[in-house]
Amino acid sequence: xxxxxxxxxxxxxxxxxxxxxxxxxxxxxxxxxxxxxxxxxxxxxxxxxxxxxxxxxxxxxxxxxxxxxxxxxxxxxxxxxxxxxxxxxxxxxxxxxxxxxxxxxxxxxxxxxxxxxxxxxxxxxxxxxxxxxxxxxxxxxxxxxxxxxxxxxxxxxxxxxxxxxxxxxxxxxxxxxxxxxxxxxxxxxxxxxxxxxxxxxxxxxxxxxxxxxxxxxxxxxxxxxxxxxxxxxxxxxxxxxxxxxxxxxxxxxxxxxxxxxxxxxxxxxxxxxxxxxxxxxxxxxxxxxxxxxxxxxxxxxxxxx
Amino acid sequence: xxxxxxxxxxxxxxxxxxxxxxxxxxxxxxxxxxxxxxxxxxxxxxxxxxxxxxxxxxxxxxxxxxxxxxxxxxxxxxxxxxxxxxxxxxxxxxxxxxxxxxxxxxxxxxxxxxxxxxxxxxxxxxxxxxxxxxxxxxxxxxxxxxxxxxxxxxxxxxxxxxxxxxxxxxxxxxxxxxxxxxxxxxxxxxxxxxxxxxxxxxxxxxxxxxxxxxxxxxxxxxxxxxxxxxxxxxxxxxxxxxxxxxxxxxxxxxxxxxxxxxxxxxxxxxxxxxxxxxxxxxxxxxxxxxxxxxx
Numbered sequence: 001x002x003x004x005x006x007x008x009x010x011x012x013x014x015x016x017x018x019x020x021x022x023x024x025x026x027x028x029x030x031x032x033x034x035x036x037x038x039x040x041x042x043x044x045x046x047x048x049x050x051x052x053x054x055x056x057x058x059x060x061x062x063x064x065x066x067x068x069x070x071x072x073x074x075x076x077x078x079x080x081x082x083x084x085x086x087x088x089x090x091x092x093x094x095x096x097x098x099x100x101x102x103x104x105x106x107x108x109x110x111x112x113x114x115x116x117x118x119x120x121x122x123x124x125x126x127x128x129x130x131x132x133x134x135x136x137x138x139x140x141x142x143x144x145x146x147x148x149x150x151x152x153x154x155x156x157x158x159x160x161x162x163x164x165x166x167x168x169x170x171x172x173x174x175x176x177x178x179x180x181x182x183x184x185x186x187x188x189x190x191x192x193x194x195x196x197x198x199x200x201x202x203x204x205x206x207x208x209x210x211x212x213x214x215x216x217x218x219x220x221x222x223x224x225x226x227x228x229x230x231x232x233x234x235x236x237x238x239x240x241x242x243x244x245x246x247x248x249x250x251x252x253x254x255x256x257x258x259x260x261x262x263x264x265x266x267x268x269x270x271x272x273x274x275x276x277x278x279x280x281x282x283x284x285x286x287x288x289x290x291x292x293x294x295x296x297x298x299x300x301x302x303x304x305x
Numbered sequence: 306x307x308x309x310x311x312x313x314x315x316x317x318x319x320x321x322x323x324x325x326x327x328x329x330x331x332x333x334x335x336x337x338x339x340x341x342x343x344x345x346x347x348x349x350x351x352x353x354x355x356x357x358x359x360x361x362x363x364x365x366x367x368x369x370x371x372x373x374x375x376x377x378x379x380x381x382x383x384x385x386x387x388x389x390x391x392x393x394x395x396x397x398x399x400x401x402x403x404x405x406x407x408x409x410x411x412x413x414x415x416x417x418x419x420x421x422x423x424x425x426x427x428x429x430x431x432x433x434x435x436x437x438x439x440x441x442x443x444x445x446x447x448x449x450x451x452x453x454x455x456x457x458x459x460x461x462x463x464x465x466x467x468x469x470x471x472x473x474x475x476x477x478x479x480x481x482x483x484x485x486x487x488x489x490x491x492x493x494x495x496x497x498x499x500x501x502x503x504x505x506x507x508x509x510x511x512x513x514x515x516x517x518x519x520x521x522x523x524x525x526x527x528x529x530x531x532x533x534x535x536x537x538x539x540x541x542x543x544x545x546x547x548x549x550x551x552x553x554x555x556x557x558x559x560x561x562x563x564x565x566x567x568x569x570x571x572x573x574x575x576x577x578x579x580x581x582x583x584x585x586x587x588x589x590x591x592x593x594x595x596x597x598x599x600x
Binding site for chain 1 (some may be wrong): 439442443444445446447450451453454455456458527531534535538539540541551554558561562565568569572575576579580583584
């Protein structure tokens with residue numbers, strides 16, 4: 001188990017480096033002179049020269065990358081062009097919002113996805129199953145912003161149960177988490193259904209049933225446990241989609257998180273901020289993949305062998 | 306002689322052509338047919354937009370700003386007094402265009418990558434697969450937004466960004482297919498006969514890898530249209546006054562309280578379009594993939 005964990009951790013290092021390099025190079029593909037972009041069209045030649053020296057733009061790209069990585073390790077992502085504040089500080093104040101949104105949404109996804117998936121696997125080809133399939137399909141086909149807007153119209157404007165947007169109390173997170181969570185619940189439900197159908201047909205489940213165990217124990221303890229690996233995989237993948245989806249949900253509900261800040265930064269061409277947010281999002285996704293890998297042996301010890 | 310002919314005919318009936326079998330399976334798939342019907346409707350609306358749309362999509366009538374749905378204006382009017390139904394129809398044209406161009410770009414990029422990795426094998430495969438897996442580890446929407454951040458917002462850049470974000474999906478699928486078909490005996494035979502590599506790839510391997518690629522094209526169209534609406538909604542895709550569904554919905558967002566129809570109708574059209582592609586794609590997969598039809 002420990003050997004497996006260390007192996008996965010070591011393997012994650014090149015991935016993290018690749019992500020950092022990829023985002024670094026991508027941002028430098030922006031057409032035009034970075035100094036002009038950052039200082040504005042009206043900056044004089046002396047200012048531009050000074051900026052180039054200050055930001056190391058006059059040095060070769062590999063050197064720039066080395067400096068960038070060493071700054072990154074020290075927690076320095078440069079300064080925002082617009083606010084002149086350190087990017088790290090700007091991101092830190094918004095990370096909590098996105099993190100809360102992602103966690104709440106994953107909870108919604110798992111709750112709806114697992115219940116619907118298990119219910120339709122236990123009663124395949126019945127009304128329950130068809131209803132769950134239709135809901136899953138709708139969840140997959142519904143744009144995140146649309147479900148968000150419908151929730152706002154119904155639960156905030158008509159019924160006045162929840163606020164339309166912004167942050168403050170837990171009530172501000174209910175509609176955004178529902179909107180983002182439902183989006184992935186369909187995928188998790190479908191995966192849970194097929195994994196459960198497979199494990200419900202195995203010999204050990206038949207044995208458990210014939211021993212006279214109560215049905216809920218057979219389903220939840222025996223069959224569900226055996227289906228966990230594909231469910232964990234798909235939930236991990238959904239987390240990545242959720243981070244990208246947070247960009248939309250935060251915009252719809254005016255949440256001051258990383259996603260809505262990214263949209264503003266793109267509009268303002270604030271490249272240090274764009275670079276910082278894309279990097280944080282990509283690295284979070286890498287981290288979730290790592291956690292997913294580390295969860296496998298806890299569910300099935302054979303994985304670590 | 307006649308006995309031989311009879312046996313031959315019986316064999317033909319018994320061994321139905323794969324395409325006929327797929328068509329038969331598709332005909333039995335009601336959800337897929339519903340998807341196809343909706344898709345045809347969407348395509349027709351897109352192609353014949355100038356003939357079907359009752360009004361000019363950009364003509365404004367400020368007296369009718371935010372007017373609710375009526376007999377004259379089925380979807381109502383937007384904040385500039387433009388007919389939403391006509392705009393939704395023109396939006397179909399833009400969405401079909403986005404789907405075709407983005408998936409075209411994804412195929413153009415993914416096909417050579419996947420074919421090279423799958424056919425060459427060895428070190429080429431290891432390097433290309435590492436690149437493909439790495440790109441796949443990014444959520445497609447984030448990748449598309451990164452491309453937009455670099456090259457700037459707009460419909461053309463959005464189509465390129467979405468196409469690029471789908472390249473690794475096609476590359477991986479095509480690689481897997483080439484790997485599978487490459488090992489078939491008939492491919493070994495043509496290679497033993499000395500056929501040049503490009504011929505083996507284009508004439509023998511690619512046509513036999515087509516079914517899953519066709520399914521992926523259909524499902525990716527849904528992803529492309531959805532992503533374009535996301536970018537349009539965020540103001541990073543189609544710019545006003547282009548009647549793109551996501552951008553239309555974004556424009557209506559400010560009037561949710563007084564005129565929710567401005568957002569609800571474009572949103573509903575997106576849901577129907579995506580649902581149509583998903584239903585059709587799922588049905589196509591069931592029809593084309595015999596492994597999915599063991600039951």
